[in-house]
Amino acid sequence: MIFASWNVNSIRARLEHVRNWLTARNPDVLLLQELKAAEFPALAFQELGYESAAVTQKAYNGVAILSRLPLEVVCTTLPGDETDSHARFLEAMIGGVRVVSIYLPNGNPVGTDKFEYKLTWMDRLTRQMRIWLEDGVPTAIGGDFNVIPEDIDCDKPENWMHDALFQPETRARFRALLGMGYTDAFRALHPGEGGHFTFWDFFRRNFERNRGIRIDHFLLSPSLATRLEACEIDRTPRALEKPSDHTPILVTLAARASGQ
DNA sequence: ATGTCGCCTCATAGGCGA
Numbered sequence: 001m002i003f004a005s006w007n008v009n010s011i012r013a014r015l016e017h018v019r020n021w022l023t024a025r026n027p028d029v030l031l032l033q034e035l036k037a038a039e040f041p042a043l044a045f046q047e048l049g050y051e052s053a054a055v056t057q058k059a060y061n062g063v064a065i066l067s068r069l070p071l072e073v074v075c076t077t078l079p080g081d082e083t084d085s086h087a088r089f090l091e092a093m094i095g096g097v098r099v100v101s102i103y104l105p106n107g108n109p110v111g112t113d114k115f116e117y118k119l120t121w122m123d124r125l126t127r128q129m130r131i132w133l134e135d136g137v138p139t140a141i142g143g144d145f146n147v148i149p150e151d152i153d154c155d156k157p158e159n160w161m162h163d164a165l166f167q168p169e170t171r172a173r174f175r176a177l178l179g180m181g182y183t184d185a186f187r188a189l190h191p192g193e194g195g196h197f198t199f200w201d202f203f204r205r206n207f208e209r210n211r212g213i214r215i216d217h218f219l220l221s222p223s224l225a226t227r228l229e230a231c232e233i234d235r236t237p238r239a240l241e242k243p244s245d246h247t248p249i250l251v252t253l254a255a256r257a258s259g260q
Numbered sequence: 261a262t263g264t265c266g267c268c269t270c271a272t273a274g275g276c277g278a
Contacts, residue, residue, distance in 0.1 A: 009278085010266055034278085036267060059267045060277075106278060114277095146278095201278085202264035245265075245278080 001253045005031040005101070005142035005216055006237075007199075007246035011062070012037055014244055015044060021237055022048055027250060028068050029094060031101035033144045034244075035062025035087075057087040063101040063143065067094050074098070080124035088121070096256070097224070098132060102143035107164030115164050118146070122173040126180075132221065133181055139221040141182075144246065146215055147174045149184065152194035153214035165215060183225035185218040185251045186233065198233055199246045207238055218251045227253040 004027040008014040011032065022030065022045070030050070040054035045066050054064035055076045065071060071092050078089040088103040102125070107118030132139045148166045151157045160166035178184060190196060197212030206212060220228060230252035238247040 013266065108278080204263060206263095242265095 001029075001095075001255060002027040002250055003029045003031070003099070003140055003142060003218065003253065004248050004250045005033070005144075005218065006248040007033040007103070007144040007216060007244060009034050009244040009246065010037070011035040011041065011064075013242065015041060017237055017240060017243070019044060019048060021234075021248065022050065022066075025234070025248075025250065029099060030066040030248075031099070031142045032064040032066070033062070033101065033103040034246075035064060036060060037062060040064055053090060053092060055087040055090045057085070061087040061103055063088060063090045063103050065090055065092050065094075065099060065101050067092075067099075069095045071099075078102075078121065078124050079128060081120070084121075096138065098137045098139040100139070100141040100143075102141060102145070104144060104146045106146050107167075107170065110162060110164050110167060115167075118164060119169055119173065122170070126173060126176060129177055129182065129219075130180060136223070137221075138223045140218060140224055140251070142216075142218040142249070142251075144215060145174065145217045147171065147217070148213050148215060149174050149187070149217075152192070153197075155195075155197075155211040155213070159211075160213065165213065177219060181222050182219040183222075183228065185220055185225075185228055185231040186214070186249065188225070188228060189231045196233055198249055200238065202245055207243075216246055216249050218249060220251075224253060227256070229254050 038058040050066040056062045075091040105118040107115045198216035200207035200212035
């Protein structure tokens, strides 16, 4: 079973990229972020055999889940703040697995209410992820976390020292999720390996120079982590014409043992 | 400070968010 996640930076601008990639890689589930549109083109994915659900808003944010298997939406908002109207969270059940697509707030610039919103959002996510651990349902949280977990997850720590994605408060909250029992799928299979990024900004030919950051992640609950077989960052879509600034991450899980 | 995208509108340029 293959789960993937991709921040597409506008679903309208990237629709054909996503469709082509689905055909080429054929994942069972694809999480999308940064749809940047009020409408989600569900039909364009249904044609390829994917059911979908999406949480959208005009111009900003937006997350979706595409699935070959039947999908049941559980929750479209991150609990903990009824006044939060950003489209950043979607939880669904697919084949007995809780699948969550998140677009965690960027938080820049540091020292503003945007950074406070990011930290509060992470605290709310932490509470929710603790609840999910306790209910024992196999859970995969994927998406754009907007967190650079460690020094090796960026080209040069000095370049990110003042960025919200790399602040001690940000990284401590991400580490707490791992401490709680979740597994960073990519890092678990590639310990200590630097230079593997999921995002390169559009400036200064940063992709060609591999000056990027690893900020798109899959966190797996313990019961899913035991099934983790592979985790790959597919850089090919980032090299296309008119790319997103992010590229997809894929996780391969062993089939569930029968009777479990 | 700057670079580049994609979105939107008190729209064909400029602001916002990333």
